[in-house]
Amino acid sequence: xxxxxxxxxxxxxxxxxxxxxxxxxxxxxxxxxxxxxxxxxxxxxxxxxxxxxxxxxxxxxxxxxxxxxxxxxxxxxxxxxxxxxxxxxxxxxxxxxxxxxxxxxxxxxxxxxxxxxxxxxxxxxxxxxxxxxxxxxxxxxxxxxxxxxxxxxxxxxxxxxxxxxxxxxxxxxxxxxxxxxxxxxxxxxxxxxxxxxxxxxxxxxxxxxxxxxxxxxxxxxxxxxxxxxxxxxxxxxxxxxxxxxxxxxxxxxxxxxxxxxxxxxxxxxxxxxxxxxxxxxxxxxxxxxxxxxxxxxxxxxxxxxxxxxxxxxxxxxxxxxxxxxxxxxxxxxxxxxxxxxxxxxxxx
Ligand SMILES: NC(=O)CC[C@H](N)C(=O)O
Numbered sequence: 001x002x003x004x005x006x007x008x009x010x011x012x013x014x015x016x017x018x019x020x021x022x023x024x025x026x027x028x029x030x031x032x033x034x035x036x037x038x039x040x041x042x043x044x045x046x047x048x049x050x051x052x053x054x055x056x057x058x059x060x061x062x063x064x065x066x067x068x069x070x071x072x073x074x075x076x077x078x079x080x081x082x083x084x085x086x087x088x089x090x091x092x093x094x095x096x097x098x099x100x101x102x103x104x105x106x107x108x109x110x111x112x113x114x115x116x117x118x119x120x121x122x123x124x125x126x127x128x129x130x131x132x133x134x135x136x137x138x139x140x141x142x143x144x145x146x147x148x149x150x151x152x153x154x155x156x157x158x159x160x161x162x163x164x165x166x167x168x169x170x171x172x173x174x175x176x177x178x179x180x181x182x183x184x185x186x187x188x189x190x191x192x193x194x195x196x197x198x199x200x201x202x203x204x205x206x207x208x209x210x211x212x213x214x215x216x217x218x219x220x221x222x223x224x225x226x227x228x229x230x231x232x233x234x235x236x237x238x239x240x241x242x243x244x245x246x247x248x249x250x251x252x253x254x255x256x257x258x259x260x261x262x263x264x265x266x267x268x269x270x271x272x273x274x275x276x277x278x279x280x281x282x283x284x285x286x287x288x289x290x291x292x293x294x295x296x297x298x299x300x301x302x303x304x305x306x307x308x309x310x311x312x313x314x315x316x317x318x319x320x321x322x323x324x325x326x327x328x329x330x331x332x333x334x335x336x337x338x339x340x341x342x343x344x345x346x347x348x
Contacts, residue, residue: 005127007129009136011133018098019078022096023120027049027141029049041078045177048148057080077097078099080100082101115262119139121135169189174244177215180327196223210238220257239320240320240342246311255290282324289308322338
């Protein structure tokens with residue numbers, strides 16, 4: 001007998017098995033990644049979402065903290081065909097409801113047909129269909145989480161590799177994956193991680209060689225303060241951005257973003273560089289995209305599947321941004337050169 005329920009927009013309820021009990025709600029999305037569940041589950045960009053894994057078995061190589069991207073689990077709930085005990089126990093300990101033993105192909109097909117949608121989950125011995133529906137009816141769309149930055153950012157400035165030999169990077173933490181800091185520090189940079197709402201004076205105090213806007217959850221329109229920094233610093237110091245960072249840079253420089261129907265989430269998204277024609281495989285997790293780059297940014301890379309912008313650049317203003325995740329955790333490592341390119345701009 002079912003002891004968990006997943007309610008989707010339109011009040012359809014799917015029966016499941018409880019693996020970590022509790023009630024929860026969030027926009028339900030899917031990832032096609034067949035590896036990297038520890039990285040996905042600790043990626044702050046999944047804040048306020050329910051993550052469905054389309055790959056049928058999640059947890060087959062255990063749970064190891066050194067693979068985490070942050071110190072907690074970010075999705076509000078987890079859905080899979082089969083979760084191992086390791087992952088179920090981890091999620092239970094973190095208080096994140098999780099369910100399995102349901103047909104995830106059904107959920108993925110529904111999201112592909114109807115778009116990312118609101119979802120409610122109730123799991124555990126006392127859970128009822130009505131509990132899941134009650135959660136669903138209280139669920140907000142991602143764009144309505146207007147202060148989501150405060151849920152995922154540092155509270156005050158943190159510095160890594162103080163006194164290092166390389167460039168000084170001001171990284172605006174809109175929900176940064178840990179491996180972005182690691183990738184910069186590995187290349188000798190000193191990284192000052194700023195809260196998402198840092199002001200011009202805060203950043204000026206470290207006299208950065210590079211302003212870097214991180215990835216982060218939800219609608220880039222909700223990260224206006226980071227956009228203000230981009231407007232202030234454009235042309236003064238080089239700019240870099242990853243994922244939400246690309247979207248914030250585009251919005252600040254006259255471009256526009258929009259919500260995609262079901263986004264890109266996986267570890268084998270093909271990206272073509274328009275100058276070299278080379279295709280690289282990339283890790284992705286985004287539900288919004290740059291609809292218009294504005295007249296300051298050139299689209300230099302596109303997604304092979306749907307032609308959406310994957311890279312924006314301006315040589316004169318020294319700007320490089322990527323919609324995908326060059327820090328490549330869990331991988332593939334095709335695009336790690338991004339960090340050399342942006343630090344190269346910083347050193348010029
Ligand atoms: N990984 C990210 O930075 C995601 C960017 C943005 N929140 C989106 O969903 O499009």
